[in-house]
Amino acid sequence: MSQEIRRSDFLDVAQDRRRALTPSRARQVPRAEQIARRQRLVQAMKFLMPLLAAGVLALMVFWPDIEGSNSRLSFRRGPALVPEALQLVAPRFQGVDELNRPYTVTARLARQPGQEEVLLMELPRADIQLNDGGWVYVESDRGRYDRATQLLDLEGNVELYHDNGTLFRTEAAAVRVNAGTAHGERPTQAQGSFGTIESEGFEMRDRGAVMIFTGRARAVLEGRQQ
Structure with missing residues (x-):
């Protein structure tokens, strides 16, 4: 009898613990109309929030006109965006x-700063074929190439090679690559099998067939021994 009482007491205690662990408030599943109402509220907020922001911005812009001319809102235009050079x-x-x-005109690097057909070049090169099948090769540190006029302006350690063995050195020169002409107004030094010539400038005509030394010139000619 005592064993049955103790067993019943144990069962009562276990039931009391289950009741204590049971949530005091059962979770309610929202109904279909409640879900639809929430969805309509979210859609309305998505539409109203941009309108509210636009209204606030318009109020900030037009508030000085509404309030009066004593307090006016001013704006400063920032720097314009300039596209990078090609x-x-x-x-x-x-x-x-x-x-x-x-x-042929080549370079290590070229930049086109605008819409014009002008290129700013680093280490430009030009190779021009002559009338008799020979060639003239010119190079410099930097240059400006106008593709419309085929004019190549060179600057910095300008060197012009002729396939007959003549070398010209100057600091600036302008080469018309399609016509095979060149000229410079800086001190020029030429050397070849004839010796050396120093002048105040030079001019190349007829695709290298004629070379003219301009300004004061000084020549040291090398004669052949008989």
């Missing part, structure tokens, strides 16, 4: 003159 790595331009003689 940059070309190892560009190569080829063409032919009116007699179908080819020429």
